[in-house]
Amino acid sequence: MQPEEFRRHAHELVDWIADHLAGVGELPVVPEVRPGEIRGQLPSSPPEHGEPFAAMFHDFQEVILPGMTLWNHPGWFAYFPGNNSPPSILGEMLTAALGAQCMSWATSPAATELEQVVMDWLRQMLGLPDSFVGVIQDTASTATLVALLSARERTTAYAAGTTGLAQAGAQLVVYASREAHSSVDKAVKLAGYGTNQLRHVPVTADFALDPAALERAIITDRDAGLTPACVVATVGTTSSTAIDPVPAIATLCRRHGIWLHVDAAFAGAAAIVPEFRWLLDGVQFADSLVFNPHKWLLTNFDCSAYYVRDPDSLLRTFGLTPEYLRTTHDAEVVNFRDWGIQLGRRFRALKLWFVIRSYGVEGLRAMIRRHVALARELKGWIDERPDFELMAPVPLSLVCFRYHPRGVEEKELDALNERLLAKVNASRRVHLTHTRLDGRYVIRLVVGQRGTEREQVAEAWALIREAAAALA
Amino acid sequence: MQPEEFRRHAHELVDWIADHLAGVGELPVVPEVRPGEIRGQLPSSPPEHGEPFAAMFHDFQEVILPGMTLWNHPGWFAYFPGNNSPPSILGEMLTAALGAQCMSWATSPAATELEQVVMDWLRQMLGLPDSFVGVIQDTASTATLVALLSARERTTAYAAGTTGLAQAGAQLVVYASREAHSSVDKAVKLAGYGTNQLRHVPVTADFALDPAALERAIITDRDAGLTPACVVATVGTTSSTAIDPVPAIATLCRRHGIWLHVDAAFAGAAAIVPEFRWLLDGVQFADSLVFNPHKWLLTNFDCSAYYVRDPDSLLRTFGLTPEYLRTTHDAEVVNFRDWGIQLGRRFRALKLWFVIRSYGVEGLRAMIRRHVALARELKGWIDERPDFELMAPVPLSLVCFRYHPRGVEEKELDALNERLLAKVNASRRVHLTHTRLDGRYVIRLVVGQRGTEREQVAEAWALIREAAAALA
Numbered sequence: 019m020q021p022e023e024f025r026r027h028a029h030e031l032v033d034w035i036a037d038h039l040a041g042v043g044e045l046p047v048v049p050e051v052r053p054g055e056i057r058g059q060l061p062s063s064p065p066e067h068g069e070p071f072a073a074m075f076h077d078f079q080e081v082i083l084p085g086m087t088l089w090n091h092p093g094w095f096a097y098f099p100g101n102n103s104p105p106s107i108l109g110e111m112l113t114a115a116l117g118a119q120c121m122s123w124a125t126s127p128a129a130t131e132l133e134q135v136v137m138d139w140l141r142q143m144l145g146l147p148d149s150f151v152g153v154i155q156d157t158a159s160t161a162t163l164v165a166l167l168s169a170r171e172r173t174t175a176y177a178a179g180t181t182g183l184a185q186a187g188a189q190l191v192v193y194a195s196r197e198a199h200s201s202v203d204k205a206v207k208l209a210g211y212g213t214n215q216l217r218h219v220p221v222t223a224d225f226a227l228d229p230a231a232l233e234r235a236i237i238t239d240r241d242a243g244l245t246p247a248c249v250v251a252t253v254g255t256t257s258s259t260a261i262d263p264v265p266a267i268a269t270l271c272r273r274h275g276i277w278l279h280v281d282a283a284f285a286g287a288a289a290i291v292p293e294f295r296w297l298l299d300g301v302q303f304a305d306s307l308v309f310n311p312h313k314w315l316l317t318n319f320d321c322s323a324y325y326v327r328d329p330d331s332l333l334r335t336f337g338l339t340p341e342y343l344r345t346t347h348d349a350e351v352v353n354f355r356d357w358g359i360q361l362g363r364r365f366r367a368l369k370l371w372f373v374i375r376s377y378g379v380e381g382l383r384a385m386i387r388r389h390v391a392l393a394r395e396l397k398g399w400i401d402e403r404p405d406f407e408l409m410a411p412v413p414l415s416l417v418c419f420r421y422h423p424r425g426v427e428e429k430e431l432d433a434l435n436e437r438l439l440a441k442v443n444a445s446r447r448v449h450l451t452h453t454r455l456d457g458r459y460v461i462r463l464v465v466g467q468r469g470t471e472r473e474q475v476a477e478a479w480a481l482i483r484e485a486a487a488a489l490a
Numbered sequence: 491m492q493p494e495e496f497r498r499h500a501h502e503l504v505d506w507i508a509d510h511l512a513g514v515g516e517l518p519v520v521p522e523v524r525p526g527e528i529r530g531q532l533p534s535s536p537p538e539h540g541e542p543f544a545a546m547f548h549d550f551q552e553v554i555l556p557g558m559t560l561w562n563h564p565g566w567f568a569y570f571p572g573n574n575s576p577p578s579i580l581g582e583m584l585t586a587a588l589g590a591q592c593m594s595w596a597t598s599p600a601a602t603e604l605e606q607v608v609m610d611w612l613r614q615m616l617g618l619p620d621s622f623v624g625v626i627q628d629t630a631s632t633a634t635l636v637a638l639l640s641a642r643e644r645t646t647a648y649a650a651g652t653t654g655l656a657q658a659g660a661q662l663v664v665y666a667s668r669e670a671h672s673s674v675d676k677a678v679k680l681a682g683y684g685t686n687q688l689r690h691v692p693v694t695a696d697f698a699l700d701p702a703a704l705e706r707a708i709i710t711d712r713d714a715g716l717t718p719a720c721v722v723a724t725v726g727t728t729s730s731t732a733i734d735p736v737p738a739i740a741t742l743c744r745r746h747g748i749w750l751h752v753d754a755a756f757a758g759a760a761a762i763v764p765e766f767r768w769l770l771d772g773v774q775f776a777d778s779l780v781f782n783p784h785k786w787l788l789t790n791f792d793c794s795a796y797y798v799r800d801p802d803s804l805l806r807t808f809g810l811t812p813e814y815l816r817t818t819h820d821a822e823v824v825n826f827r828d829w830g831i832q833l834g835r836r837f838r839a840l841k842l843w844f845v846i847r848s849y850g851v852e853g854l855r856a857m858i859r860r861h862v863a864l865a866r867e868l869k870g871w872i873d874e875r876p877d878f879e880l881m882a883p884v885p886l887s888l889v890c891f892r893y894h895p896r897g898v899e900e901k902e903l904d905a906l907n908e909r910l911l912a913k914v915n916a917s918r919r920v921h922l923t924h925t926r927l928d929g930r931y932v933i934r935l936v937v938g939q940r941g942t943e944r945e946q947v948a949e950a951w952a953l954i955r956e957a958a959a960a961l962a
Contacts, residue, residue: 019575019576019848021509021511021512021576022508022512023576024507024508024576024579024580025504025505025508027580028504028507028508028579028583031580032500032504032583035496035500035583035584035587036493036494036496036497036500037493038587039493039587040493040494049599049600051600053595053599053819053823055599056599056603056604057603057604060603060604062607062610063611063614064611064612064614064615064846064847064851065846065847065850065851066850066851066852067850067852067853068847068849068850068853069847069848069850071580071844071848074577074843074844082840083600085599085603086590086599086601087590087596087599088588088590089588089589089590089591089597089598090588090589090590097597097814100589100590100834101589102586102587102588102589104491104493104495104496104499104500105546107496107583107586107587108496108499108500108503108543110582110583110585110586111500111582111586112507112550113582114574114578114582114583114586114790115503115507116558116561116562117561117562117573117574117579117790117791118558118559118560118561118572119561119569119572119791123525124559125559125561125569126558126559126561127521127525127527127528127557127558127559128521128523128553128554128555128556128557128558129554129558131527131529131532131557132528132554135532135534138534139535139536140536142535142536143536156628156834157832157833158834159831159832159833160832163831167680170682178682178684179680179685180679180684180685180686181684181686182655182661182662182682182683182684182686182687183655183682183684184655184656184658184660184661184662184682184684185661185684185686186656186684187656189656189657190656199812200810200812200833201833204831204833207652208639208651208807208808208831209680210642210650210654210681210682212650212652212654212655212656212658213651213652214653214654214657256812257814312834318586318589319591319836320834320836335680336680338676339672340671340672340728341729341924341925341926342569342729342923342924342925342934343672344924347525351525359631359632359635359676359680359831360629360631360632361630361631361672361673361676362572362628362631362784362792364791364792368550368554371546372543372546374536374537375536375537375540375541375545376491376546378536378538378539378540378541379536379537379538381540451814452813452814452816453813453814454813462814
């Protein structure tokens with residue numbers, strides 16, 4: 019494809035994308051496809067000869083799009099959001115056009131320095147100490163693994179990576195609340211601690227980690243000759259956005275010399291709003307923090323912001339310079355390849371730069387405030403209904419609730435709410451997901467998509483009430 | 491930014507991108523910037539209020555672009571290439587527009603099934619057995635870590651992830667040639683084996699792993715009570731594209747029950763050409779294989795193809811389904827989040843689909859053949875010159891050489907060639923990098939960029955000869 023053909027096709031795509039962004043709300047938010055149905059429509063072998071772009075764009079529209087779950091739909095209330103936005107898409111276009119590989123400063127100086135600049139902008143927006151230094155990781159799963167690896171190395175005086183965990187001698191233990199994200203379990207497994215050494219610390223009534231229980235667990239392990247290595251505190255759990263008491267946890271970590279990693283993957287974005295700044299209280303004492311601009315800050319996936327208090331612990335864990343990667347300025351510059359798992363790195367700072375400049379800090383704050391206000395309004399509507407119950411506090415924009423009509427017994431409520439959720443989602447106008455809290459099936463509705471307004475929240479609530487009425 | 495503003499700005503970008511793709515060869519391939527120079531031109535704090543897109547696009551052109559190393563330049567001969575192409579950029583545009591998060595089948599059915607389809611297309615193109623199953627990882631570093639984690643788990647009967655490596659009992663050992671990529675060292679460290687347990691196996695004169703030395707190392711470790719867990723064979727080393735003898739290595743691995751991972755990050759792409767199919771001889775006996783379509787198959791970074799013979803070993807290492815991720819069809823579908831480290835996943839199959847369909851298999855083969863032919867032509871030019879010497883065989887499109895004029899002693903050659911390389915790169919018309927082979931400083935020239943033709947290779951050779959003449 020020559021540049022002039024690209025020009026023609028790309029203009030077509032731009033018009034399609036602009037129409038899509040304007041009209042996505044009219045499409046079904048989830049597809050109606052059975053497993054294997056898309057695959058069955060595609061050739062099982064690659065084409066020997068090149069095809070015109072029109073053929074693939076046709077198939078994209080006729081086969082792929084009808085099989086996509088539309089994360090950018092204003093009726094998206096599922097999981098946590100995966101935001102995108104017009105300026106972010108523009109950033110991705112330029113990133114793709116340059117095709118730069120940003121592993122080292124020398125392989126893309128402007129990409130490295132822009133990443134430093136926007137990560138420092140975000141740091142200021144969150145009110146983090148100026149000693150914190152940031153790097154873009156792909157996902158919070160990766161960032162949490164990076165934190166657990168750094169903790170493993172620091173705790174063993176950087177010996178485990180050389181001698182091996184089997185030989186390092188220490189029996190390392192990790193702590194997180196039983197509401198912490200599954201990526202903590204996965205990282206504990208992958209980093210070699212072993213899931214047997216992950217303590218799922220009990221939570222208080224609001225689903226936040228109980229610091230007294232944490233302290234007991236740490237002391238028990240210490241007394242048993244084990245070595246507490248890392249605590250993962252969650253600011254905004256996945257099930258209910260519970261906020262672990264970071265100040266109390268940080269005090270324990272400092273007292274016992276334990277790495278403190280804060281997982282604020284979703285909720286961290288809210289800390290750019292002054293009235294939610296408290297979310298990050300105590301984080302100044304953490305060793306690492308992750309939050310995802312790709313969740314609730316209008317930036318395309320993937321873009322996960324990872325901050326550390328001491329970059330040296332990162333560099334000693336991940337730094338490695340073989341001869342073929344040496345460059346002239348290595349001693350003076352930051353080579354972000356030494357700040358994480360991957361050698362290769364996309365130019366992800368560009369979209370984040372466009373987003374922050376396009377909306378300004380006040381524009382991003384306004385979006386967060388709007389989403390939180392909408393969630394609180396929904397909470398009010400649920401509160402008024404005797405046949406619905408809230409299942410967790412609503413500190414931000416996630417509402418956990420269930421249908422609980424009079425006379426229905428507890429043991430029937432899970433199945434009832436599972437049916438209710440299926441009915442609501444079958445409308446394909448909105449999409450919600452579920453979780454379990456205290457073992458109970460709970461419906462989650464998170465307000466966090468760029469295009470979501472009061473209209474969609476009201477529609478979701480109407481669909482929920484209708485489904486409930488139909489099931490009654 | 492509203493959809494209509496997006497439409498206007500995106501059309502501007504498309505014209506800029508089309509011009510850039512057509513004219514990138516006229517720009518300097520590397521920027522002339524000092525560390526900190528880009529950062530110094532950018533505001534140190536984020537803007538409170540939103541800015542018009544024109545302001546950021548202006549800064550992109552005036553500040554960022556002049557600070558970028560242009561990986562898509564036809565004069566790019568450095569590292570390994572990082573390809574992009576017009577159809578791949580079109581794919582990235584649509585991926586960004588949808589903003590889908592493809593962690594599970596249910597969160598994007600078409601993305602999951604298209605990934606299955608294109609990974610099977612690539613499998614056929616490489617001539618891999620139909621029992622091999624593929625998944626897109628971000629980078630080869632990640633894929634190699636995934637392989638080493640899978641090997642760790644399988645070797646310990648999937649106990650290490652639960653009990654912890656310190657408690658699992660076995661002393662696991664990993665083997666790779668001393669020419670293997672640094673990502674192997676990094677993965678050995680991160681996965682908890684410890685770099686002390688990585689055996690850098692000697693190589694033969696062609697820089698390929700010596701299987702006799704491998705066998706001796708395995709037996710020595712076995713006799714010492716250690717447990718050989720994984721061998722990483724490299725098809726196309728980074729320094730010189732040496733090809734490890736995979737058939738012999740595979741035999742050893744089968745005999746000793748060792749996981750065999752094949753790192754074909756760059757060279758694997760060449761196996762789509764029938765006359766280079768031999769590159770993957772023996773790979774049918776491997777447990778895992780990685781190669782990067784983002785290196786030499788016209789697909790934008792990131793897109794790393796990872797194949798396994800037994801997906802069960804992946805699932806048992808990486809699978810984890812918390813309640814909030816359960817979906818209706820989990821038992822019938824592939825959830826690619828369980829096939830690697832990250833939970834969140836971009837829709838990367840789309841660009842790869844566009845690339846394969848746009849060029850067809852024959853178009854991609856033609857590009858590989860052209861690059862290899864150009865490299866062989868350069869090899870011929872170097873062979874003819876008594877004052878230059880080839881430093882390694884040229885099985886594909888990487889030429890390793892040095893300037894060695896009569897009468898200059900060995901101990902002076904490193905510094906001389908370092909000066910020569912600096913002089914050539916100072917032209918900013920071409921970009922080459924270096925390595926060391928047998929301790930000697932060697933200049934690497936790899937032909938692998940989409941736009942690279944005979945003209946650029948001839949220009950590079952002319953610049954090399956001029957620099958040599960000036961230094962003589």
